Amino acid sequence: MRSVNEHINQSAQSEQNYNFAYLDEQTKRMIRRAILKGIAIPGYQVAFQGREMPMPYGWGTGGIMLSASILGPKDCFKVIDQGADDTTNAVSIRQFFEKVCDIEVTQKTANASVIQTRHRIPEHSLVEGQILVFQVPIPEPLRFIEPRETRTKKMHAYSDYGSMQVKLYEDIVQYGHIATSYAYPVIVHGRYLMDPSPIPKFDNPKLHMSPALLVFGAGREKRIYCIPPYTDVKSLDFEDHPFSIQQWDQACAQCGSHDSFLDEVLIDDQGGRMFVCSDTDFCQQRQGNSND
Amino acid sequence: MYVAVKGGEKAIAASHALQAKKRRGDTKLNEISIHQIEQQLSLAVDRVMTEGGIYDRQLAALALKQACGDQVEAIFLVRAYRTTLAHIASCEPLDCAKMLVERRISAIYKDLPGGQQLGASFDYNHRLLDFSLMAESEPSNEYPIKANELEDEQVFTKVFSLLEQQGLAKSEQSREPSEEPLTTSQSFPYSRVERLAQLTRSDEGFLLALAYSTQRGYGRNHPFAGEIRTGFMELELEAEELGFSICIGQIQVTECEMVNGFVKPEQEQAHFTRGYGLSLGAAERKAMAIALIDRSLQASDYGEAIDGPAQDEEFVLAHGDNVEAAGFVSHLKLPHYVDFQAELELIRKMRNTKDTL
Numbered sequence: 154m155r156s157v158n159e160h161i162n163q164s165a166q167s168e169q170n171y172n173f174a175y176l177d178e179q180t181k182r183m184i185r186r187a188i189l190k191g192i193a194i195p196g197y198q199v200a201f202q203g204r205e206m207p208m209p210y211g212w213g214t215g216g217i218m219l220s221a222s223i224l225g226p227k228d229c230f231k232v233i234d235q236g237a238d239d240t241t242n243a244v245s246i247r248q249f250f251e252k253v254c255d256i257e258v259t260q261k262t263a264n265a266s267v268i269q270t271r272h273r274i275p276e277h278s279l280v281e282g283q284i285l286v287f288q289v290p291i292p293e294p295l296r297f298i299e300p301r302e303t304r305t306k307k308m309h310a311y312s313d314y315g316s317m318q319v320k321l322y323e324d325i326v327q328y329g330h331i332a333t334s335y336a337y338p339v340i341v342h343g344r345y346l347m348d349p350s351p352i353p354k355f356d357n358p359k360l361h362m363s364p365a366l367l368v369f370g371a372g373r374e375k376r377i378y379c380i381p382p383y384t385d386v387k388s389l390d391f392e393d394h395p396f397s398i399q400q401w402d403q404a405c406a407q408c409g410s411h412d413s414f415l416d417e418v419l420i421d422d423q424g425g426r427m428f429v430c431s432d433t434d435f436c437q438q439r440q441g442n443s444n445d
Numbered sequence: 446m447y448v449a450v451k452g453g454e455k456a457i458a459a460s461h462a463l464q465a466k467k468r469r470g471d472t473k474l475n476e477i478s479i480h481q482i483e484q485q486l487s488l489a490v491d492r493v494m495t496e497g498g499i500y501d502r503q504l505a506a507l508a509l510k511q512a513c514g515d516q517v518e519a520i521f522l523v524r525a526y527r528t529t530l531a532h533i534a535s536c537e538p539l540d541c542a543k544m545l546v547e548r549r550i551s552a553i554y555k556d557l558p559g560g561q562q563l564g565a566s567f568d569y570n571h572r573l574l575d576f577s578l579m580a581e582s583e584p585s586n587e588y589p590i591k592a593n594e595l596e597d598e599q600v601f602t603k604v605f606s607l608l609e610q611q612g613l614a615k616s617e618q619s620r621e622p623s624e625e626p627l628t629t630s631q632s633f634p635y636s637r638v639e640r641l642a643q644l645t646r647s648d649e650g651f652l653l654a655l656a657y658s659t660q661r662g663y664g665r666n667h668p669f670a671g672e673i674r675t676g677f678m679e680l681e682l683e684a685e686e687l688g689f690s691i692c693i694g695q696i697q698v699t700e701c702e703m704v705n706g707f708v709k710p711e712q713e714q715a716h717f718t719r720g721y722g723l724s725l726g727a728a729e730r731k732a733m734a735i736a737l738i739d740r741s742l743q744a745s746d747y748g749e750a751i752d753g754p755a756q757d758e759e760f761v762l763a764h765g766d767n768v769e770a771a772g773f774v775s776h777l778k779l780p781h782y783v784d785f786q787a788e789l790e791l792i793r794k795m796r797n798t799k800d801t802l
Binding site: 235239354414 | 454
């Protein structure tokens with residue numbers, strides 16, 4: 154415990170500027186401890202003392218707190234939203250970290266040591282040593298089956314996940330397909346049911362045996378969870394209805410890719426549309442353009 | 446050929462510039478000052494302090510000015526600033542019996558030691574627009590702020606201590622004394638201390654509606670306004686280097702204690718139950734709403750059926766914070782192209798499957 158005078162001196166010094174990465178060092182340590190616990194128990198939601206950030210809850214505060222806690226002066230940081238570096242909120246978050254950390258930023262997936270993302274996993278394979286930080290709105294995969302935290306906690310404790318299988322089964326009965334196209338539930342390391350955040354199920358296979366560390370932050374709900382490198386991640390399915398990912402008949406209109414996630418863009422008011430890669434860096438690289 | 450929308454950075458900067466212009470309004474008019482807001486919109490300032498979680502009238506006034514008067518936005522600004530403040534020390538618990546009272550009323554006794562003291566209030570005011578306020582007065586000495594505003598104020602016995610003396614209500618002890626500052630990590634159930642702290646920060650409108658719902662039968666708890674008091678409290682801090690408490694300043698608070706329906710436990714005599722609410726400044730409506738909800742959330746302690754939303758701790762505490770709620774509702778404005786595309790792919794697949802017809 155520091156003396157009152159030490160605190161007052163320190164706060165007088167730091168008054169000119171915010172601490173590196175905005176959060177104070179004690180808060181960062183608290184968050185890093187939660188991350189370590191999350192790594193030790195893959196897929197388990199660790200409660201932590203969330204902080205109010207200068208962006209609204211629901212706009213990536215969980216991811217921002219995680220990034221703020223793990224970024225160091227030598228890191229190279231990339232931020233994407235919907236796969237793109239130039240979407241308004243990705244721009245805003247990147248500018249925030251440029252302001253409070255003065256670190257190197259990049260749009261190239263391969264150059265980044267830490268990537269914060271909303272709703273996508275980059276197409277370019279991640280490698281060992283990289284950290285992917287996910288922004289999570291609702292961390293609890295069972296929330297829309299059971300709204301009460303006190304009950305879902307028990308369901309996780311007992312691995313009581315039958316109700317999720319029943320929900321997927323009901324989809325098949327009603328629609329002929331599993332009707333979950335994003336935030337598709339997974340089982341991590343054969344134990345915890347986990348919401349991979351609202352990434353399209355197209356990205357779920359990239360979670361399995363990922364060489365990069367995957368960390369998930371839910372700021373408003375104050376939960377952190379992790380998938381350590383090379384962890385088994387299985388998307389829920391049935392033997393006769395195996396898990397499958399989205400496919401398009403078209404290729405990307407800009408780079409011709411056949412195996413990336415495509416966004417549909419309306420080009421006129423007569424129903425004309427085209428398809429382009431949602432991952433802007435991937436698309437630019439394929440077109441031979443350099444981003445940085 | 447269409448290329449994905451670029452230029453987000455420029456668009457954001459232009460939007461902020463436009464908002465700054467809108468905040469200032471017509472530049473032929475004087476700019477409103479922080480001091481004017483603090484002095485003349487004092488109840489707005491009180492709400493921002495209470496829900497923003499910092500007692501600082503100037504900061505709250507600044508936030509209101511910057512937020513164009515949007516209270517939830519102002520509360521958010523104050524909260525985000527609060528994150529950057531180091532927690533230096535915890536004050537001694539407030540003892541509201543020592544309050545220098547400006548206003549104190551009780552609805553359960555016609556007269557009581559110290560009497561009813563109305564203080565400043567909108568109560569009994571006919572809500573007629575006062576058109577004389579449309580004329581702007583010049584600065585004058587009509588209501589000067591006195592050097593020591595508090596010299597007229599006095600200390601009053603608390604109404605509940607009178608009830609406790611007769612055994613009609615149980616005295617309340619802090620059940621979980623803690624050195625640590627209160628933080629919330631949303632693990633239910635909350636202790637009552639955590640719950641009350643969370644309720645003080647919760648949205649006034651949300652709490653008001655829930656409190657009202659208990660009066661209309663969704664978890665009725667038979668309340669009487671035992672005592673409502675507004676006044677100044679000294680904050681005392683025990684500094685480790687000194688070994689004794691020192692006064693570090695005064696804050697204005699409003700406290701409400703409700704007398705609620707009685708219980709008759711086995712082996713004990715019947716006694717009333719109670720609900721408690723505290724807010725910063727003169728946020729009286731807020732303090733009353735907290736007290737009603739504090740009592741409704743004690744339903745399980747008294748073996749009462751939990752059948753109203755205001756009695757449901759998870760429902761009340763998980764949804765009361767307006768910074769969280771406004772953030773999550775407003776995040777729907779963020780792009781969701783990817784998830785919508787995933788849904789489009791699915792719905793088209795379903796429409797192409799004949800057996801679903």
